[in-house]
Amino acid sequence: MSETVLPDNPPDLDDLLSPEAIDRPFQYYRRLRETRSVYWNKRWNGWIVTGYPEVVEGFRNHTKLSSDRFSGPFGEDLSEASSQYQQLFRLLSQIFVWKDPPYHTRMRKLVNKAFTPRSVEVLRPRIQELVSSLIEPMRGQREVDFFARFAFTLPVVVIAEYLGVPAEARESVRKWSEDLGAVIFVRGNDTDRMRKGEQAMHDLAEFLKPVIAERRRDPREDLISGMLQAADGGDAFTDDEVVANAILMVFAGHETTMNLLANGMVAFDQFPDQWARLRADPTLARSAADEVLRFDGPIRAQARWAKEPLELAGQRIEAGDRVLLVQHAANRDPAGFTDPERLDIARRPNKHTAFGQGIHTCLGAPLARLEAEEAFRGLSQAFPRYTIHEQELRYAPTVVSRSLTQLHVTFHES
Ligand code: HEM
Numbered sequence: 329m330s331e332t333v334l335p336d337n338p339p340d341l342d343d344l345l346s347p348e349a350i351d352r353p354f355q356y357y358r359r360l361r362e363t364r365s366v367y368w369n370k371r372w373n374g375w376i377v378t379g380y381p382e383v384v385e386g387f388r389n390h391t392k393l394s395s396d397r398f399s400g401p402f403g404e405d406l407s408e409a410s411s412q413y414q415q416l417f418r419l420l421s422q423i424f425v426w427k428d429p430p431y432h433t434r435m436r437k438l439v440n441k442a443f444t445p446r447s448v449e450v451l452r453p454r455i456q457e458l459v460s461s462l463i464e465p466m467r468g469q470r471e472v473d474f475f476a477r478f479a480f481t482l483p484v485v486v487i488a489e490y491l492g493v494p495a496e497a498r499e500s501v502r503k504w505s506e507d508l509g510a511v512i513f514v515r516g517n518d519t520d521r522m523r524k525g526e527q528a529m530h531d532l533a534e535f536l537k538p539v540i541a542e543r544r545r546d547p548r549e550d551l552i553s554g555m556l557q558a559a560d561g562g563d564a565f566t567d568d569e570v571v572a573n574a575i576l577m578v579f580a581g582h583e584t585t586m587n588l589l590a591n592g593m594v595a596f597d598q599f600p601d602q603w604a605r606l607r608a609d610p611t612l613a614r615s616a617a618d619e620v621l622r623f624d625g626p627i628r629a630q631a632r633w634a635k636e637p638l639e640l641a642g643q644r645i646e647a648g649d650r651v652l653l654v655q656h657a658a659n660r661d662p663a664g665f666t667d668p669e670r671l672d673i674a675r676r677p678n679k680h681t682a683f684g685q686g687i688h689t690c691l692g693a694p695l696a697r698l699e700a701e702e703a704f705r706g707l708s709q710a711f712p713r714y715t716i717h718e719q720e721l722r723y724a725p726t727v728v729s730r731s732l733t734q735l736h737v738t739f740h741e742s
Contacts, residue, residue, distance in 0.1 A: 342371040344652075344727045351723055353628060353730070354669075357657035366643040372727075374401075374633075374650025375643070378657035380664030380681075382641050386632060386653040387685035390428065393632035393651055395688060397426040400633040401650050409522050416511070416526040419533060422572035425580070425688060432687065438565055439573060439691065442554025448694045451490060455699055458482055459706035466739055467710070471717055474590060474735040478703075483585035486699055490581075491574055492550025493539050500535070504528040505582050508575070509729070532578070536571050551577065577692070585696050587626035587731045588617075589703050594732070595623050596704075597716050599671040606673055607708045616673035617700035618680065622659045623671050625682035628730050629654040655681040656730065711739040 340346060341360060348356045357378050360367055365379030377386050386393055394400060398410070398421045410417040420426070424435035462478050472478075480502060488495040511525035540552060547553040555570050565573070596603040606616050632651045637644060645651060658681045660668040665675075683690035690696070717736040724731040 340371075341367075342369045344369070344372055344376075345725050350725050351721065353656050354660055357654055358660065360654075361657050361661060364641075364643075366641040366645075368643075369652075372650065372652065374631075374652060375640070375645055376652050376654060377640065378654045378661070379641060380658040380661035383653045383655065383658035383681055384664075384685055385640065386651060387630075387681065387688070389638065390687050392634060392636045392638045394428050394635045395426055395432070395632060396428050400635070401648060402631070402633060413522050413526040415533070416522070416529045419529055419568070419572050419575060420511075422569055423576045424573075425576060429687070434560075434563065435569070435573070436687070436691070437560055438558045438563065439555065441558040441560070442551055443691055445694045447551070447554070448490075448698060451486065451695070452698060452702070454489070455482075455486060455702045456706070458485055459702050463706055463710045467741060469738070471736050471738050474593060474737045475586065475732075478707075479586045479589040479735075482589065482703060483582050483699060486585075486695070487578060487581035490551055490695070491577055492543065492548055492552045493536065493574075493578075497535060500531070501578055501582065504532045505579050508532075508579050509583055529575070532575055533571050536574050537567075540567055540570055540574075580690075581692050581695065583729065583731070584626045585699050587729065588620060588696065588700055590732050590735050591624040591626060591730060592617075592620040592700065592704060593707075593714070593735065593737060594716065594721060595620050595671050596708075597714070600713070602671050602673050603708055604712070606704060607712060610705045610709060612673050613701045613705035613708075614697065615675065615678065616704050617697050618678050619671060619673050619675050620700065620704070621682035622665070622675070622678055622680035624730065625655060625659065625680070626730055627682065628656045628726075628728055630684060630728070652727070653681075655684075707739075711741060713740040713742075714738060715740070 341363065343349060360376060361378035365377065365382050367376045367378070369376045377383050397403070398406065406417070424432045427435070459482065462481060466472050466477055481498070484498045484501055485495050488498060488501065507524040507528035510521035540556070543550070543553045543556055547557060552570065552574060555565055555573060558565065606612050629652050632653060634645045634647050634649045634651060637647050639645070658664060662668055664679070683693045715738045717738065718734065722733045724733060
């Protein structure tokens with residue numbers, strides 16, 4: 329299941345949605361990195377950053393590189409849509425991952441009070457129980473749809489329970505998450521995405537409002553109650569901000585983790601010795617999760633734009649320029665990792681960029697790591713081997729996420 333070799337002259341290095349870039353990104357981005365680690369892409373009309381040191385520097389330089397999607401060049405792209413789809417944009421514009429300080433600092437500080445590593449670690453026994461309950465029915469099956477039977481269900485149930493929303497709503501959550509993903513991940517083939525995104529945002533907000541009202545009256549041990557109680561001096565979240573944050577968690581906590589689990593199965597299929605190694609030593613599950621994040625993480629790249637001119641790898645980036653920080657390329661750069669094309673589940677150090685870096689570093693990283701650790705441990709202990717049935721692996725045509733369209737697997741118990 330390894331990547332097919334690229335032709336000597338790929339059709340267009342500037343086409344970020346070509347089959348090469350989407351289905352065989354590691355070769356494509358290697359070629360780009362070897363051409364120029366900070367490369368001007370005429371079609372995207374911005375800089376594509378593919379070297380490890382440059383991607384890390386880009387993530388850390390939040391004073392010059394903005395995450396704000398609602399001003400600068402990204403704001404201009406969205407200005408027509410934002411007047412047409414007002415509810416979608418009113419809530420999207422409160423989601424702090426797409427904002428700069430001081431708004432970002434205030435929101436993150438408050439969310440941090442509720443979303444603590446301790447509040448995540450207490451979920452471990454429940455996650456182990458869920459993993460076992462998903463594995464049991466896959467035993468003895470000829471072929472299972474890995475997304476439907478495992479990769480989708482685990483993260484969606486975990487995030488629903490952690491937030492404190494009814495897990496029965498998971499099919500709706502999947503649909504909303506998919507439709508919002510089409511807006512956020514700029515799916516190349518979906519022209520109706522803004523309309524669907526607005527509907528999804530509306531439905532998700534309507535679903536969350538009564539849950540929030542109930543938790544205000546009767547707080548529980550969940551994240552929505554935690555956010556409602558979080559205070560910093562006299563500052564606290566408004567209901568609208570709690571809705572925006574809950575939407576961010578549902579979205580960020582579901583699709584990414586689901587894709588991590590599926591990408592992991594593909595990575596271990598390429599390196600069966602590492603599956604056997606994990607089975608023999610399950611204490612490696614934690615570092616195995618990080619190695620899958622490095623090797624084929626669920627996020628390909630993150631966008632920024634320059635608020636002020638800056639230099640990166642000798643290239644002058646002008647104020648107003650777009651910049652794409654390609655984590656997939658950085659994570660396979662020999663400047664950052666020894667033998668980067670190899671999956672090594674005990675790799676140390678492993679300072680990958682899958683969760684970003686700097687002030688926006690993924691807040692949910694402890695939860696994503698915990699889920700992946702327990703999932704890979706559980707699956708490798710239950711099944712010494714598995715077979716992937718896809719003739720060719722196909723990925724959704726987006727610049728930002730690395731998301732398989734389907735994955736059918738037969739698990740073998742001997
Ligand atoms: C494997 C799974 C995941 C990956 C690869 C991932 C990746 C990322 C990345 C790259 C960022 C930084 C975005 C940027 O710099 O612009 C981020 C931010 C964030 N992630 Fe995750 N994430 C994952 C799972 C989760 C989960 C499970 C949650 C919560 C339940 C979560 C919540 C967040 C939040 C709230 C932010 C915004 C942080 C900020 O802007 O300060 N993520 N994530």
